[in-house]
Amino acid sequence: MIRYRTRAAGPFVLGALVVGYAALWGVRHPAGPWGTYLGQAIGSEAVLLFTLALVLMSSTSWVESLFAGLDRAAIWHRTCAIAGTVLMLVHTATTSTGQEAPKGKSLGVVGAVGIVGLVLWAMLPRWRQLVPPFLRAPVERVAQSPGGRWAHRFLNGYDLWRNVHRVLGLFVAAGIVHAVLDATVFGGDPVLRWSLIVVGATGLAFYVYRELFARFFVRVHRYKVKAVEPIPGRDAQVITLAPQAKPLRFVAGQWAIVSIETKQGWSRNPFSISSSDRAGDLSITVKGLGDFSSSVDDLVRPGMPAVVDGPHGRFDRAHGTAEQVWIGAGVGITPFLSWARSLDEQLDADRVDFYVSSRGRSPFADELHGIADAHPNLHLHVVDTAVDGHLTAERVLAELPVPPQRLSVFLCGPQRMVKQLTRAFRRAGVAKVNIHQEYFSWR
CATH class of the missing domain: 1.20.120 (Four Helix Bundle (Hemerythrin (Met), subunit A))
Known part of the structure; x- marks a missing residue:
C-alpha cells in the first residue's frame, strides 16, 4: 500500500x-x-x-x-x-x-x-x-x-x-x-x-x-457512470463509477478531480473518494453545494463517460498515533467512509473512536455499526445534533479512557466546526502535529 x-x-x-x-x-x-x-x-x-x-x-x-x-x-x-x-x-x-x-x-x-x-x-x-x-x-x-x-x-x-x-x-x-x-x-x-x-x-x-x-503529462483514468443513488433524507447523492481500463489506485482518504460528460457538457470538480481502496468501482459522495453538485440528479445518468485525475491528498490515518479520534460531520464523513470500508480484518491501531455527526440519524449508521462490530478496537459514536446538540471536544475527551497527549485527531466537516474543535483540542493538550484535517472546501 x-x-x-x-x-x-x-x-x-x-x-x-x-x-x-x-x-x-x-x-x-x-x-x-x-x-x-x-x-x-x-x-x-x-x-x-x-x-x-x-x-x-x-x-x-x-x-x-x-x-x-x-x-x-x-x-x-x-x-x-x-x-x-x-x-x-x-x-x-x-x-x-x-x-x-x-x-x-x-x-x-x-x-x-x-x-x-x-x-x-x-x-x-x-x-x-x-x-x-x-x-x-x-x-x-x-x-x-x-x-x-x-x-x-x-x-x-x-x-x-x-x-x-x-x-x-x-x-x-x-x-x-x-x-x-x-x-x-x-x-x-x-x-x-x-x-x-x-x-x-x-x-x-x-x-x-x-x-x-x-x-499531456497528467495521467487520467477513464470511467463510466454506473449508478447515481440519492442518500435518503439528505440533499446528496452517491455517484458510482465503473473503470473502463486500469482503475485508479489510491489510499483511503484521498480525493480526485472527477470530470463527467453530463447533459450540459463536461463538468470538472474535486471530490473525496468514499469507496474502499480495494474496490474496483469508485464512489464519490456529492452534496448539493455548487452548480454541478446541486443538479446531479438532473445532469448525470448511468452510462455517461467520466475521467478521473488523481489521486490527491495526504489525509491518511497511518500517520496517527495508536489512539485516534475520527470526527466526520455532514458530507465531511466521506473520507472516513473510505477509511472504514478499507479496514483490514485487524485494525492497525489500539483504539479508534469514530464520531459521526449530522442533523438527524446518519444514513450510514447501520453500515458503520456493522463495520465496528467486526473491529473491536473501533468504537462508533453516532451524534444526532438535533437531539444531542453540537459535538464538542470536551464531550469527546470525557468519553475517552485516553489522555489528550496520546491522541491523534482527524477532522473533516464544516470549516467553522473544524476550527472550533481544533482550538478546543489544542487547549486540552492534543499536540498540534497530531491534529489532522481534510480541506474539502479549499476553493
Missing part, C-alpha cells in the same frame, strides 16, 4: 523566498532616503507572491509533495494571491505621483483591476468570516433575496470559477511587463532588474505549462 508523508516543507520555502527577496532589495538600496524606493520594493515583493501563486496553481506532483497535499497547496496559493494583492495596493498608494506616467502604466492598471476582481471573487464564499459583525445582518438579507440567491448560485459554481480563474496569469503578466517597462523601479540597478525578470518569467513559465502542456 502506498503511504505519503504529511510534513510540509512548502510554507517554510515560501517564507524563505519572501524574506530573501526583501533582503535583496534592502541590501541593494542606494545611499539616501527610501522614498519611492520602498514602494517599488513592495511592488516587486507583490510580483514574487503572484509568481509563487502561479507556481502553486500548476498542481505539479512536486508541489503536492512539498505541501503535503494539493488542498494545502491551494490554500497557500490563495494566501499568496491575497498577500500579493495587499502589497500591490500598498505599492500603488506609495508610488503614485503627479509625474509623467510610466510607459507600462495602462498594463499595470489592467493587471491590478483583474487581480483584485479575482481575489474578491475567491473571498465571496467566506464573506461571513470577513464582514464586520454589525454588517452581517443587512448583508445576509441581501444574500437571501432572490437576486442574492441567484448571484450565489452563479458565482459559486466551480466550473465558472475555475475557467475565469485561469486568466490570473494574464493579469500577472500585465503587471510584470508594467514593472519591467518602468525603469524607475530599479534605480539603475541591473541586479534588481534582472532578479524581477527572472522571478516574473518563472511564474509565467509555470502558468504556460499548466494551460498548454500539463494535460
Whole structure:
C-alpha cells in the first residue's frame, strides 16, 4: 500500500523566498532616503507572491509533495494571491505621483483591476468570516433575496470559477511587463532588474505549462457512470463509477478531480473518494453545494463517460498515533467512509473512536455499526445534533479512557466546526502535529 508523508516543507520555502527577496532589495538600496524606493520594493515583493501563486496553481506532483497535499497547496496559493494583492495596493498608494506616467502604466492598471476582481471573487464564499459583525445582518438579507440567491448560485459554481480563474496569469503578466517597462523601479540597478525578470518569467513559465502542456503529462483514468443513488433524507447523492481500463489506485482518504460528460457538457470538480481502496468501482459522495453538485440528479445518468485525475491528498490515518479520534460531520464523513470500508480484518491501531455527526440519524449508521462490530478496537459514536446538540471536544475527551497527549485527531466537516474543535483540542493538550484535517472546501 502506498503511504505519503504529511510534513510540509512548502510554507517554510515560501517564507524563505519572501524574506530573501526583501533582503535583496534592502541590501541593494542606494545611499539616501527610501522614498519611492520602498514602494517599488513592495511592488516587486507583490510580483514574487503572484509568481509563487502561479507556481502553486500548476498542481505539479512536486508541489503536492512539498505541501503535503494539493488542498494545502491551494490554500497557500490563495494566501499568496491575497498577500500579493495587499502589497500591490500598498505599492500603488506609495508610488503614485503627479509625474509623467510610466510607459507600462495602462498594463499595470489592467493587471491590478483583474487581480483584485479575482481575489474578491475567491473571498465571496467566506464573506461571513470577513464582514464586520454589525454588517452581517443587512448583508445576509441581501444574500437571501432572490437576486442574492441567484448571484450565489452563479458565482459559486466551480466550473465558472475555475475557467475565469485561469486568466490570473494574464493579469500577472500585465503587471510584470508594467514593472519591467518602468525603469524607475530599479534605480539603475541591473541586479534588481534582472532578479524581477527572472522571478516574473518563472511564474509565467509555470502558468504556460499548466494551460498548454500539463494535460499531456497528467495521467487520467477513464470511467463510466454506473449508478447515481440519492442518500435518503439528505440533499446528496452517491455517484458510482465503473473503470473502463486500469482503475485508479489510491489510499483511503484521498480525493480526485472527477470530470463527467453530463447533459450540459463536461463538468470538472474535486471530490473525496468514499469507496474502499480495494474496490474496483469508485464512489464519490456529492452534496448539493455548487452548480454541478446541486443538479446531479438532473445532469448525470448511468452510462455517461467520466475521467478521473488523481489521486490527491495526504489525509491518511497511518500517520496517527495508536489512539485516534475520527470526527466526520455532514458530507465531511466521506473520507472516513473510505477509511472504514478499507479496514483490514485487524485494525492497525489500539483504539479508534469514530464520531459521526449530522442533523438527524446518519444514513450510514447501520453500515458503520456493522463495520465496528467486526473491529473491536473501533468504537462508533453516532451524534444526532438535533437531539444531542453540537459535538464538542470536551464531550469527546470525557468519553475517552485516553489522555489528550496520546491522541491523534482527524477532522473533516464544516470549516467553522473544524476550527472550533481544533482550538478546543489544542487547549486540552492534543499536540498540534497530531491534529489532522481534510480541506474539502479549499476553493
